[in-house]
Amino acid sequence: MMPLNMRFRFSPAKDGLVKVLGPLETEIMQILWQDDRSTVKKVHRRLSAQREIAYTTVMTTMSRLAEKGVLNRHREGLAYVYAPAISEEDFVTMVVRQVLDGLLDDYSDTAIEYMIDYLARNNPAELQRLQHVIQSRTG
Template sequence: MPLNMRFRFSPAKDGLVKVLGPLETDIMQIVWQEDRSTVKHVHRSLSQNREIAYTTVMTTMSRLAEKGVLNRHREGLAYVYSPAITEDDFVQMVVHQVLDGLMDEYSDTAIDYMVDYLARNNPAELERLHQTIRARTNI
């Protein structure tokens, strides 16, 4: 998993748009699903739901490659893009970055909030957290 990727986290947005822009998210969903793709294919897929310039897709895919999320190599005249990281590994990396940042600076507040949040919204996950803590501390 590439460890040098850094993304801006926007908590008010939904899904992967929290860390990728809406277009980046749509592109990554297509490439993750296809496993390898060209700008032409991605543009064609995106054009079914919105009006978008080919060059916009090309530039965005290039930037995703620069960020380390996509790999690209030339096949003939076209670049072929493939995921540099699985969607699950990407989500895990983002969660680690966000929580590392919170724990480094605000661990007391982050932990208290997480426990309160789970108590209110997901008691089963709070119990799972409790079991995980017990297992790791041999209590």
């Protein structure tokens, strides 16, 4: 389901998937998650409608995404056709797990206490739901 070799840098100050993908990588992935498959030419055309961007920049970025295992590519005639190797939902799940695994492995007490405090301040209903989940798992 999810390739295990995907490793990404996490930048917490950035928004959305840009936390783990660059801004252009995020835009390209959103296009491919929406279209399911595409060529560099079609992705470049979509991006060019919004701003000036070189074809080679899009091509290089899509190649890098394929090397990272986020995109699959195969040749059809003269062009490569790219498709997501992982759904957006599975990608987000993988990133969340990697980030939380890293925090909990190294800073378990601090991470858990912060999550509880965060939920108490920002989402008490979710904290209550979490409390029920914990009770159901601990008997």
